[in-house]
Amino acid sequence: RRHMGQHITVLGGPKAPPVVSLDAHVSTNPLYGGCRRIVPLDMKRGMLATASGDYTVKVWKSDQTNSLSEHTLSYTNRHPWCMIVLPDGESLVTGASDGMIDIWDWEKGAHKRQCSGHTACVTALAVSTHAEKFFSAADDGAVKVWANVGLCLLTFQGHTSRLTTLTWLQASGLLVSGSRDTTLRVWDPERERELDTLTGHTSSVFCAAAVPSTGDLVSGSDDGTLRLWSIRSGRCKTVFTGHKRCVW
Template sequence: MKLTSPTIVQNAHDDSIWTATWVPATDDSPPLLLTGSLDETVRLWDPDSEKCLQTNTGHCLGVVSVAAHPSGRMAASASIDSFIRVFDVVTNNTISTLEAAPSEVWQLQFNPEGTILAAAGGSSASVKLFDTAQWKTVATLSIPHPESSNPSEKSGSKKFVLSIAWSPEGRHLACGSMDGTISVFDVTRAKFLHHLEGHCMPVRSLVYSPAPLDSRVLFSASDDGHVHVYDAEGKALITTMSGHSSWVLSLDASPDGAAIATGSSDRTVRLWDLKMRAATQILSNHTDLVWAVAFGQPLRRDVRSCLLASVSDDKSIAFYQYS
């Protein structure tokens, strides 16, 4: 497995790019990349032409998260302006605007069925679930403190929720907190199941393995510089992978389940072979913090390959081919 040398889109935004996600292909459109920036815009990109197809100016402060619906027809963006905007990908028209208290939404993700949008709730120490039919709150999953916590540590700021990930079948939801813990919920019963421990600093990014045989495997990225691999149902830490020299800000799993990519404040993107449990490539094409990495769908012209995108504080987007 490898990543090709990237194609770089310089000055893709007017300020730092903090978030990126792929919009799935539809009958009318190939996979497209959605990015959000501190310049207050969300932009849609065609990776083939490297052109911006449209710019969404619906927010009045920096955009911290974008999420694409599985249908490829709509998407959502969250901003530090305290609003989540749901919009039509093709027309850019607003479908719904959801309000949240300041600093209450740091990551968004639709469930695999597209029926629920989850929002990591920041200092509320919770994850809010919105139905995608009426755009109403259907549940609030509150993060309990680990039994091992000291009373002096039981403050709301310690449980600030930064990251979320749906399991492949959509039954479980994992969320990462500022204190380094990961909480796992059974969404169908709106029930907290258990904590996963091992990190000692904020958990910035989470993703489940897409491989059918490994669907209970959860990957986490943390400011402690480590990537952890968990059995999310058995509550076991399988292994730890290290190599970045600073915070690991983002990670994503390849569609074939054989690799993960990570982005870091050390300005590198790394490709990790999960059988070797080691980084096989280190790419230093960005000149500042790498806030997001995202694998796309397998390419129609080569189903064994896909695109990986990375975005950075340097305002650029990098497109790599993974095979």
């Protein structure tokens, strides 16, 4: 789900993300082409990107009355799995099922460069808004730090299973990864070291998000709970229960 002015884009089916008017409460413009992930590109112009199991990334103009794909970024026999936009606003970074990372000029539809290093599916990407860096996590258990030009600067190891989520904490300049090994790990890219391992979930961790007002972190797990963590102390502050199944 992504907000775009007075519209919202909903990821909800195997074919297309519909664009829903928040005022009229109706679907205004289904964008046919399939999707797995959605990221906003240019909110003022209503541009967004979708990643699909059909081996493509599509760039859409969502404010048109008829479905319109501006560009199709094609892969060859590999699935785009995750996406981020770099702070320059021009570069779209995608992680794929073969472990490769691609950097695109999303407006021109041009492939800029490919980054190799992971040996399995890239499952999560994150970006630092103040530094010229982005981060990746993969099924090979590694977390990598990249320069925005595509050079791998650093690799973190420590998880014992596949990685599922990656969160950049802007306030502290720290990176948090979540894994199927039930833990979250806190990394310091500047000091090039692991700071902490957050334990408490009893099943795979599938999502995490920063709390900007406090610098804390919220995580969701296959154990059906959410946990609020103090990054400073490494302790779980609150456990939220109520879900009966996995929290994505």
